[in-house]
Structures are given as C-alpha cells and as structure tokens.
Amino acid sequence: MNSLLKSAQSGPVTCHISTDLDIGGAEMMLKRMLEIQADNRANIVVISLLGLGKIGAQLQQLGFQVYALNMQGKWAFPVALYRLIRLLRIIRPDVVQTWMYHADLLGGLAAYFSGNRHVIWGIHCTKVPIGRPLTKWVMQCCAWLSHSIPARIICVAEAARQNHLSYGYCAEKMLVLPNGFNIDTPVRAIGQLRPILQQLGVQRDEFVVGCVGRFHPDKGQDLLVAAAAKCLQHKAVRFVFAGRGCDQFNSELIDLLEQAGIRDRVLLLGERDDIPVLLTEFDMFCMPSRSEAFPVALGEAMLAGLPCVATQVGDCAELGGDCVTFVSPEDIDAMADAILRHSEMDTAQLHNRGEAGRQRVIERFSISAVSAGYLAIYRDVSGF
Numbered sequence: 001m002n003s004l005l006k007s008a009q010s011g012p013v014t015c016h017i018s019t020d021l022d023i024g025g026a027e028m029m030l031k032r033m034l035e036i037q038a039d040n041r042a043n044i045v046v047i048s049l050l051g052l053g054k055i056g057a058q059l060q061q062l063g064f065q066v067y068a069l070n071m072q073g074k075w076a077f078p079v080a081l082y083r084l085i086r087l088l089r090i091i092r093p094d095v096v097q098t099w100m101y102h103a104d105l106l107g108g109l110a111a112y113f114s115g116n117r118h119v120i121w122g123i124h125c126t127k128v129p130i131g132r133p134l135t136k137w138v139m140q141c142c143a144w145l146s147h148s149i150p151a152r153i154i155c156v157a158e159a160a161r162q163n164h165l166s167y168g169y170c171a172e173k174m175l176v177l178p179n180g181f182n183i184d185t186p187v188r189a190i191g192q193l194r195p196i197l198q199q200l201g202v203q204r205d206e207f208v209v210g211c212v213g214r215f216h217p218d219k220g221q222d223l224l225v226a227a228a229a230k231c232l233q234h235k236a237v238r239f240v241f242a243g244r245g246c247d248q249f250n251s252e253l254i255d256l257l258e259q260a261g262i263r264d265r266v267l268l269l270g271e272r273d274d275i276p277v278l279l280t281e282f283d284m285f286c287m288p289s290r291s292e293a294f295p296v297a298l299g300e301a302m303l304a305g306l307p308c309v310a311t312q313v314g315d316c317a318e319l320g321g322d323c324v325t326f327v328s329p330e331d332i333d334a335m336a337d338a339i340l341r342h343s344e345m346d347t348a349q350l351h352n353r354g355e356a357g358r359q360r361v362i363e364r365f366s367i368s369a370v371s372a373g374y375l376a377i378y379r380d381v382s383g384f
Contacts (some may be wrong), residue, residue, distance in 0.1 A: 002098075002140070003230045006069075008178050010138050012043060012094040012095075012382065012384040013043045013045065013091060013092065013093040013094050013095075014043065014044050014045070014093060014094065014095045014096075014097060014098070014378060015044075015045045015046075015088065015091055015093035015096050016030060016034075016045070016047070016097050016098075017046075017047045017048045017084070017096065017097070017098045017099065017103045017106075017107035017110075017202040018030060018046070018047070018048050018049070018098075018099040018100065018103050019048075019049050019050065019052070019054060019099065019100040019101070019103045020048055020049065020051065020053055020210065021046070021048040021050075021053035021054070021055040021068070022049040022050075022051075022053035022054060022055065022244070023053070023054055023055060023057070023064070023244065023271060024214065025124060025179065025295065025296040025297070025371065026099050026100055026122065026124040027053070027055045027087065028055070028078065028296055029124075029156075029159075029180065029183075029296065030046075030055070030099055031055050031058065031059060032180060032182050032367045032371075033180070033367060033370070033371045033374060034046070034059060034062070034064060034353075035062065035105060035182070035367075036367055036368055036371040037325065037371060037375075038063070040064060041062065041063045041064050041065075041332070044064055044065070045064075045065045045066075045067070045091050045093065045183075046065065046066045046067070046104065047061055047067045047068075047069065047084070047087060048067070048069065049102055049103060049106060049109075050068065050070065050071055050079055050342040051068050051070055051073075051106065051279050052066065053068075054069040054273070056068060056150055059112045063070070063214070067087065067117070067236055067348075069071065069083055069084070070134065070376060071168065072094070073323055075173045077106065080106055081106055081109060081110055081113075081208045082237045084107065084110030085110045085113050085114050085147060085189075086107045086163065087110075087113055087312075088110055088114040088116060089114045090276065090311075091113075093116065093118075094118060094378075094382045094384050095118045095119075095120065095121065095381060095382050096108075096111040096116055096118065096119045097119070097301075097316070097374075097378075098119070098120070098121050098122055098190050099122045099124065100125075100134055101123075101128075101129050101138045101139050101142055101376055102135070102138055103110065103122075104121040104122065104123075104142050104150075105138050105141055105142050105145070107119070108142075108150060108309050109145075109149070111149075112149055113119065113314060114130050115143065117151065118147055118151060118304065118376070118378075118381045118382045119150045119151055120150060120151060120152045120153070120278065120377060120381060121142070121146070121150040121152070121153045121154065121155060122153075122154050122156075122158070122368070123154070123156065123160050123161075123164055123293075124156050124160075124293055125153045125292075125293050125366055126157060126160045126291055126292065126313070126314045127163050127291055129217055129218050129291070130167045130216070130217040130273075130291075131217065134329075139318060140167070140168075141167050143164070143167045143168035145172040145229070146168075146169045146171045146173065148150065148169075149174065150173060152173055152174075152175060152177060152232050152338075152377055152380075152381055153169060153170070153174045153199070154176075154177050154374075155173070155174060155175070155177075155294075155296040156177065156178055156179050156293045156294040156315075156379065157176065157178065157234055157293040157314045157315035157318070158314075158317075158318070159293065159314045159315050160176075160294075160314065161174050161175075161176055162237045167233040168230075172181045173344070175377075176317070177370060177373050177374065178294045178315065178318070178365055179197070179294045179296055179299060179365070179370065180365055180366060180367035180368070180369065180370025180371065181296075181299050181303050181365055181366065181367055182303075182367050183303065183362045183366050183367070184273075185276045185300070185303055185304065186276050186280045187280065187303075187304060187305045187358065188279070188280040188281075188282070188305040188354060189377055189380055190282065190308055190347055190351055190361075191347070194208075194281040195276055196274070196277070196281055196283075197240065197267070197281045200267060200269075201267075201327070202238055202242050202267065203238075205238075206236070206238045207227075207235070207237050207238065207284075207343045208237075208238045208239075208240060208241050208281065208282050208283045208284075209237055209238070209240070209282065209283065209284055209285070209286050209318075209343075210239075210240045210278070210281075210282035210286070210301070210306075211224055211239070211240070211241050211243075211285070211287070211288065212241075212242045212243050212275060212278075212279070212283070212285075212297045212301070213246075213284050213287070213289070213297050213299075214243045214244040214245055214246075215243065215244065215245030215250055215252075215253060216245070217247050218289060218290050218291045218292075218377035219243075219288070219289050220279060220287075220288035220289045220290050220329075220330075221241060221246065221253065221256075221288065222358055223288040223290075223330060223332055223335065224239070224241075224286055224288040224335070225253075225256045225260050225262070225266070226260065226332045226382055227256060227286075227332045227335040227336040227339065228260070228262055228336075228339075229260040229261065229262050230267065230332065230336035231318070231336050231339050231340055231343075232265055234340060235340060235343055236265075237265070237282065237339065237340075237343055238266075238267065238296065239262075239266045239267070239292070240266070240267045240269060240282065241266060241267070241268050241269065242269040242271070242272055242278060243268070243270070244271040244272065245271075246266050246268050246269065246271075247268055247269070247270030247271075249348070250268075253268070260348070262311060276300065276304065279300060279301055279304035279306060280304050280305075282306055282310065283306075283307075283342075283343075283344045284306055284307045284308065284339070284343075284350070285298070285301035285304075285306040285307070285309070286310070286335070286339060287295075287301075287307045287308065287309070288311055288335060289310075289311050289312040289313055289317075289329070290311070290313065290329050290330065291313055291314070292313045292314040292315075292316060292320075293314045293315065294314060294316075294319060295310075295314070295316060295319070296317045298316060298319060298324070298350045298365070299309055299319055299361055300383070301357075302319075302320065302323065302324070302354075302357035302360065302361045303357075303358055303361045303362070304354075304358070305354040305357070305358045306340055306356055306357070307325075307327075307342055307345075307350050307353035307354045307357070308320065308323075308324045308325065308357060309325045309335065309338040309339055309342065310324050310326055310327075311326070311328065311329045311330075311331075312326040312327065312328060312329070313329055319365070320357065320360070321360055323353065323356045323357035323360050324357060325338045325341075335384060348360070350362065
C-alpha cells in the first residue's frame with residue numbers, strides 16, 4: 001500500500017471517500033468529475049466503504065488508485081473507521097471529499113482523528129430514502145457533527161440544502177453545487193434504428209417510453225406501472241425499465257406488472273453499462289420519482305435529446321426548466337396524460353422538445369464547469 005501511494009506525494013492530494021462504487025447518481029458524478037481530472041490521477045485516491053463496484057473497477061482501468069474496505073458485519077463501523085484512519089495517515093491528503101451519508105460520517109471522523117481538518121461533505125439526496133432507519137440514524141449523527149467536522153458541505157440541490165437545514169445541519173457551511181454531465185454523449189437521431197431494443201423484440205414503429213433508475217420506492221417505478229396501465233387503455237405504447245433491480249428476478253416488480261395486466265408491454269433490462277446508447281433508442285423518457293435532489297437520470301435523458309416527463313421533486317425544475325413536462329409526485333393520471341400527449345406528437349415536435357432540453361444541459365450543467373467548482377472549493381479550504 002505504501003509503495004502504491006508514494007506516487008501521489010508529488011503534489012496536493014485529494015482523497016475521495018464514497019459509501020460504495022456501484023452505479024448510482026453520486027457515484028456517476030464522482031466518476032465524471034475524475035475523468036475530467038485524469039491528468040492529475042497520480043494525486044487522487046478513491047476509497048469505497050463497501051466493495052469495489054463497477055465504478056471502482058472503471059476508475060482503476062483509468063489509472064486511479066482505488067481501495068475497497070468491504071465493510072460488512074456487526075462490527076463494520078468501528079473496523080471501517082480504524083482502517084480509514086490508518087489509510088488517511090498513509091495517504092496524508094490535502095483534502096478529504098466524502099460522498100453520501102455513511103461516507104460523510106465515517107470519512108469525516110477518520111479525517112478528524114488522523115489530523116485532517118480539510119474535510120468536505122457531499123449531500124446527494126433531498127431526504128433520507130424510504131425504509132432506511134440506519135441511514136436516518138447516520139444522517140442525524142452527521143447533522144450533529146456538521147458543526148465541527150466538515151469545512152464545507154456541498155449539496156447537489158437547493159431543496160437538499162433546505163431539508164438538511166431543517167435536520168439541524170450547520171447553515172454556514174452549506175452551499176449548492178449541482179451535478180454535472182458529460183456533454184460528449186450519443187444523441188437521439190430522427191428515424192434512427194434501434195439495434196438493442198429490436199433484438200429484444202421491440203418493433204421499430206412502436207412508441208417507446210424509457211425509465212432508468214434502481215428499483216426503490218423513492219424512484220417510483222410502481223407509479224409508472226400504474227400510469228402505463230392507464231396509457232395502454234388508449235394506445236399501444238411500449239415501456240422499458242432499466243436499472244438495478246428492474247429485471248425478471250424482481251418478484252415485487254413482476255407482481256405489479258401482472259396485477260396491472262401489462263407484463264407483455266414492459267421490457268425489463270436490469271442494470272446496464274450502455275445507458276447513454278440505450279437512451280437514444282427511446283422516444284421519450286419518464287422519471288416518476290417520489291424523491292430526488294438533482295437527478296442524474298433526468299439530466300442524461302435530456303442530454304440524449306429525449307423529450308421528458310418528470311415529477312417535480314427536488315431541484316428538477318432547475319434542471320429541466322420549461323424543457324421538461326412536470327407533473328406532481330404520485331399524480332398517476334397527470335403522468336399518464338403527459339405520456340399520451342407525447343405519444344401523439346409528430347417526429348419534429350419530439351425532436352424540438354428534446355433538443356431544447358439538450359441545449360439547456362450543455363449550457364448550464366457541463367461536468368467541466370461543475371468540476372471547476374469543486375476544485376475551487378478544495379483550494380479555498382486547503383489553500384493549495
């Protein structure tokens with residue numbers, strides 16, 4: 001370990017600590033930001049509290065130093081804290097950036113006990129996810145420690161900042177820096193073929209509504225199933241779900257589809273590595289979430305040139321502006337109506353709506369601009 005880290009001592013060192021490195025919004029944001037900073041990879045170290053994950057493996061392939069603590073079991077917290085303290089004493093980073101609640105807590109404490117006061121926390125959700133009592137406890141600990149541990153607390157959305165102020169976080173340390181997006185991604189083209197979906201039985205002339213996100217109550221797949229059932233009473237629309245847990249092995253999701261009578265109209269693709277390409281094969285995108293901060297999936301769909309329907313949660317309105325059709329959370333009728341309206345648009349109308357959203361993301365939320373914002377905060381905190 002010492003030999004691997006020696007190369008990182010020739011300049012200011014940044015250590016990123018993430019709860020995990022599986023595919024997710026915060027993890028993808030970290031990956032995109034580090035890709036922009038790849039010329040400085042020798043001075044960047046990434047630590048996952050859990051496993052290496054797909055993002056960790058990809059970062060290793062890009063030449064970054066990545067370590068997985070594989071935290072598990074009833075002694076997970078104290079063991080991970082001890083190992084983190086040891087690692088940070090070896091790495092001696094100039095800045096410690098943590099990502100998500102568990103990393104904020106353990107990474108913040110480890111930095112403190114290793115003598116580092118240049119700690120920056122990251123908040124990537126508007127509120128604690130549904131059904132996560134341990135996460136709620138961790139967040140409450142963070143709220144209490146926020147007055148003493150971090151130098152700054154970066155929220156990806158104003159809605160997240162406001163909610164966490166109500167939880168007791170230190171107001172003076174909180175600032176908002178949205179997620180950023182890689183603008184060099186595939187774009188939906190008028191009349192293009194659908195090689196991925198056609199191989200899976202989707203007809204070229206079908207109107208396809210895509211939804212990307214891990215299966216979770218916060219992500220609202222159950223709401224989209226209900227909206228899809230209403231749509232299919234009027235038009236033969238095809239729906240595609242992609243994301244962790246959105247597959248044929250998820251009995252809860254399968255039951256929802258069968259109860260709604262639409263199992264044959266919904267394609268379940270599970271977690272995929274080709275989301276940017278897959279997005280270009282949809283006709284439109286729907287984000288039915290109950291809770292979001294600054295959703296990566298919606299931004300990527302806009303960047304792919306897709307017209308979008310989304311629930312107005314978190315800072316989605318700031319991301320989408322008037323380029324996205326917004327509906328109230330859990331308003332199934334409004335969601336179904338919005339999808340049907342899009343399905344009746346002609347090709348030019350769909351293209352124009354999608355292109356307007358794409359330009360909004362390019363102009364306001366490029367990863368290069370957001371990465372520069374993070375680096376400015378690091379310089380401000382550490383002085384390097």
